[in-house]
Amino acid sequence: MAQIFHHSTNTIARVSIYGAVIVIALLGFALNVVNQTSYVTEVHNARPQPVPFSHKHHAGELGLDCRYCHSSVEVSSSAGMPPTQTCMTCHSQIWTSAAMLEPVRASYRDSKPISWTRVNAVPDFVYFNHSIHVAKGVGCTTCHGPVAEMNITWRAETLYMRWCLDCHTAPEKYLRPRSEVFNAYYQPPSDRLALGEKLMKEYKVQKLTACTTCHR
Amino acid sequence: MADSPADKLAEKMATAPILGPGHDFASVTDKISSIVLKRRPPKWWWVGFAIAFALVMLMLYSITYLLIVGVGIWGIQVPVGWGFAIINFVWWIGIGHAGTLISAILLLLRQQWRTSINRFAEAMTLFAVACAGMFPLLHMGRPWLAYWMFPYPDTMKMWPNFRSPLAWDVFAVSTYATVSLLFWFVGLLPDLATLRDRAKNPVAKIIYGFLAMGWRGSAVHWYRHETASLLLAGLATPLVLSVHTIVSFDFAFGIVPGWHATIFPPYFVAGAIYAGFAMVLTLSIPVRKVFGLEDFITMRHLDNMGKVLLATGLIVGYGYMMEAFSAYYSSDQYERFMILNRMFGPYAGIYWCLILCNIVTPQFLWFRKVRSKVGALFAIAMVVNVGMWLERFVIVVTSLHRDFLPSSWGMYYPTRWDFALFFGTIGLFLTLLFLFLRFLPLISIYEMRALVSEEDKKAEGWSPAD
Numbered sequence: 127m128a129q130i131f132h133h134s135t136n137t138i139a140r141v142s143i144y145g146a147v148i149v150i151a152l153l154g155f156a157l158n159v160v161n162q163t164s165y166v167t168e169v170h171n172a173r174p175q176p177v178p179f180s181h182k183h184h185a186g187e188l189g190l191d192c193r194y195c196h197s198s199v200e201v202s203s204s205a206g207m208p209p210t211q212t213c214m215t216c217h218s219q220i221w222t223s224a225a226m227l228e229p230v231r232a233s234y235r236d237s238k239p240i241s242w243t244r245v246n247a248v249p250d251f252v253y254f255n256h257s258i259h260v261a262k263g264v265g266c267t268t269c270h271g272p273v274a275e276m277n278i279t280w281r282a283e284t285l286y287m288r289w290c291l292d293c294h295t296a297p298e299k300y301l302r303p304r305s306e307v308f309n310a311y312y313q314p315p316s317d318r319l320a321l322g323e324k325l326m327k328e329y330k331v332q333k334l335t336a337c338t339t340c341h342r
Numbered sequence: 343m344a345d346s347p348a349d350k351l352a353e354k355m356a357t358a359p360i361l362g363p364g365h366d367f368a369s370v371t372d373k374i375s376s377i378v379l380k381r382r383p384p385k386w387w388w389v390g391f392a393i394a395f396a397l398v399m400l401m402l403y404s405i406t407y408l409l410i411v412g413v414g415i416w417g418i419q420v421p422v423g424w425g426f427a428i429i430n431f432v433w434w435i436g437i438g439h440a441g442t443l444i445s446a447i448l449l450l451l452r453q454q455w456r457t458s459i460n461r462f463a464e465a466m467t468l469f470a471v472a473c474a475g476m477f478p479l480l481h482m483g484r485p486w487l488a489y490w491m492f493p494y495p496d497t498m499k500m501w502p503n504f505r506s507p508l509a510w511d512v513f514a515v516s517t518y519a520t521v522s523l524l525f526w527f528v529g530l531l532p533d534l535a536t537l538r539d540r541a542k543n544p545v546a547k548i549i550y551g552f553l554a555m556g557w558r559g560s561a562v563h564w565y566r567h568e569t570a571s572l573l574l575a576g577l578a579t580p581l582v583l584s585v586h587t588i589v590s591f592d593f594a595f596g597i598v599p600g601w602h603a604t605i606f607p608p609y610f611v612a613g614a615i616y617a618g619f620a621m622v623l624t625l626s627i628p629v630r631k632v633f634g635l636e637d638f639i640t641m642r643h644l645d646n647m648g649k650v651l652l653a654t655g656l657i658v659g660y661g662y663m664m665e666a667f668s669a670y671y672s673s674d675q676y677e678r679f680m681i682l683n684r685m686f687g688p689y690a691g692i693y694w695c696l697i698l699c700n701i702v703t704p705q706f707l708w709f710r711k712v713r714s715k716v717g718a719l720f721a722i723a724m725v726v727n728v729g730m731w732l733e734r735f736v737i738v739v740t741s742l743h744r745d746f747l748p749s750s751w752g753m754y755y756p757t758r759w760d761f762a763l764f765f766g767t768i769g770l771f772l773t774l775l776f777l778f779l780r781f782l783p784l785i786s787i788y789e790m791r792a793l794v795s796e797e798d799k800k801a802e803g804w805s806p807a808d
Contacts, residue, residue: 130538130551139556158495288499 167286172278173243177229179279185310186274192266192308203255207242210234245279246270253342262329263301264293265312274310290340297331298322304329360455361793362637370638370790374783375540377633383780386632391776397769404762405480413483415759422742422754427481429734430764432589433617434474434771435515436610436730438522439582440618441467445525446578449571454796455646457789458638462629462778463622464526469774470621471519473767478511480763507591514588518581525574531557531567532788586614593737599680600741603668609661616654616700617730623647623723625775627716629784638785641714648713651726655704658733662701676746684740688753693736699729 164170184190193199198206210233221227233240246269248254259269267273271282283289293300301322306312315321325331365373408415418425441463448456479485491512493502502509535557538550557563590610593601623644630639669681684693703725706712713719744751778784 130547131556136556161497284497286497288497291499 167284168281169284170280170282172276172280173245175243175278176240178226178277179242181273181276181279183277192273192310199256200260201257203253203257205256210240245281246285248285252340254340260307261304262297262331263304263307263325264297265302265307265309267310267312268293268300268302272310291335294335294339295333297333298326301325301329301331359797360458360640360642361790361797362640365637365794365797367791367794370794371536371540371787373635373638374785374787374790375537377779378537378781378783379541379546384632387776387780391773391780394769394772394776397766398773399769400762401766401770404759404766407759408480408763409485413481415757417754417756417760419752419754421745421750421752422739424481424738424742425754426756426760426764427477428592429731429738430767431474431477431481432610432734432738433731434470434477434767435518435589436586436614436617437621438467438470438474438518438618439586439611439614440622441465441470442518442522442578442582443615443618444622445529446575447582449575450579454793455643457793458635458785459622459626459643459647460789461526461529461786462625462775462784463618464522464529465775465778465782465784466618466621466625467522468519468526469771469778471515471522472774473771475515475519476767478515507588507595510588511592514585518585521574521578521581525571525578528567528570528574529786530782531555532559533783533786535559536787537783582615583611586611593741598741598745599669599674599676600665600684600737603665605661605664605668609658609664612654612657612661613730613733616651616658616726619647619650619654620723620726620730623651623719624727627720627723629779631716633784635785638790644716644719645710645713648707648719648722651723652704652707655700655707655726659701662697679744680741683744684736687740687744689736689740689743692732693740696729696732696736699725700733703729 160166184195185192195208195212196205197208197212198204210230213230214234217227217230229240232238260266269283271280273279273282298319299322302309302312302314303321303325416425416427418427441460444456444463445460445467448460479488482488490496490500491502491509502512504510531554534550534554538547538554541547541550587607587610590606594603594606596602626639626647627644630636666681669677672678684690703722706718706722712722739754743754
């Protein structure tokens with residue numbers, strides 16, 4: 127009787143047993159790597175905007191305060207996007223005929239807001255409030271990254287729940303004095319942990335990790 | 343004395359063989375392998391398969407609709423959040439337990455009568471677990487996120503809540519499925535090789551050859567096979583107890599009256615074996631008939647299974663009694679109300695039906711005459727199958743629908759989708775079973791050959807101790 131299988135199948139069978147383990151492990155590793163790329167997380171991806179607004183120029187070189195445009199950050203859940211009128215406080219006087227700013231003027235003329243492309247957004251099932259974070263000493267750049275160095279704005283953090291919890295379980299690592307919250311170039315002192323613990327007491331910061339803190 | 347008909351029957355049953363007379367190695371192998379290798383399956387196979395497969399289509403249809411619309415299509419609504427899905431889950435997973443008991447515990451106890459029923463009892467376990475596993479997944483509402491139940495480095499920094507028996511369930515059931523599958527497959531290896539060697543069809547040769555993993559029947563192969571079987575049996579043995587214990591924790595860890603009872607683990611395990619043996623009887627009686635396997639699955643087997651059914655049925659009956667007694671003895675008004683509500687509340691009909699099916703009916707098994715009648719055994723087994731499903735209905739629904747606050751009482755009514763999915767999984771179970779009967783040897787050929795050689799030795803006057 128002829129053999130059904132060639133004798134090389136013995137080797138193939140043995141290799142495939144170990145091979146399967148290796149392939150599955152490699153697949154898991156690859157998936158993990160892909161999940162951390164900016165393709166998935168959108169971190170460091172500059173998003174095209176209707177007007178190429180540069181935070182680097184406005185907040186960095188000119189030194190505008192964050193709150194000049196994002197005016198509701200201290201009192202509201204949303205930091206607020208500036209209305210076109212805010213842009214026009216300056217741009218009705220300078221660069222009045224720049225082609226780049228035509229969409230801004232058009233928006234002002236027609237009373238139609240500019241539709242910016244959102245860069246940082248948490249999902250709808252997350253309750254997030256800017257004002258409480260600002261009041262408890264969480265700086266703008268802690269979450270939004272070096273905004274004063276961004277030509278076109280990009281997302282600095284993944285905004286994953288894991289990332290939220292990094293701070294919610296250990297706020298002392300991230301807190302800064304209230305006076306420094308809007309400092310775009312804040313450098314933490316060398317005793318940052320001690321400062322953080324002191325601020326936690328002073329500002330009555332709790333480690334809020336109950337599900338209902340954010341998922342209401 | 344010894345001449346009375348009852349005693350004659352007793353003698354006949356006690357000495358009934360576990361293998362019909364006149365079989366040798368070749369006839370055993372021929373008989374079992376020819377079921378698989380014969381060219382065309384019989385007409386009844388096609389009819390049965392068609393009906394079962396139609397039910398699978400019903401299942402797929404109802405799952406599709408469920409995924410599109412959500413669990414609202416079922417009858418679950420506050421206060422009864424656990425409806426058919428959990429009832430069916432517990433029912434199916436319980437049915438699986440007899441397979442593991444037969445294949446693992448009876449193997450370790452060297453009960454030879456298990457040989458001819460263990461293969462399809464194990465298959466039954468696998469298929470029942472496949473049906474069971476579906477229900478908790480679908481019950482979650484968003485089954486595509488089921489992997490959240492496993493501890494893996496996710497983006498949420500979430501971890502399964504290991505204090506919850508629902509998380510233990512994931513591991514209990516997946517371990518159970520894995521070990522059962524391995525055990526079944528290891529047991530199949532020598533038989534797959536037999537089929538490979540006997541198959542005429544070249545495609546069948548390659549498929550069976552592939553599955554046989556190069557089995558040549560050398561002494562080393564047999565030695566390793568034996569070791570692996572014993573190790574897996576050792577692994578599977580605690581699973582018989584642990585899986586349904588953990589399933590019972592799903593209930594017992596809750597403070598709901600009617601669930602929060604220490605008797606739950608043993609009572610659930612006994613119920614599982616009870617349901618499982620009922621299902622083995624339900625399946626083996628028609629199978630031995632249509633395949634003419636009366637020599638292999640003898641009256642002795644059916645008699646033994648009837649006894650197991652009676653014994654486990656009595657344990658379950660004790661469980662029901664203790665439920666009522668501890669409710670009374672606790673002096674807790676909620677517990678007392680729960681048991682009265684079960685007996686005389688809106689679902690009283692189902693409760694008494696359950697008592698009739700699970701407690702009263704198996705009492706007939708005390709009589710040898712009943713155990714020696716195939717039809718009666720089949721009928722009792724069917725009644726127990728129904729009864730065990732009703733038991734889970736009573737536990738899930740009557741406990742939830744009226745708990746502490748009368749203002750939040752309610753009723754549970756299953757919808758057509760509940761029934762569609764339930765009957766659909768019965769279809770899946772039967773479909774897998776029909777495919778199994780068609781393509782794999784339903785009785786372990788090599789173990790039957792071992793049995794032949796044992797019988798030969800006995801005939802030659804060897805004592806079992808040799």
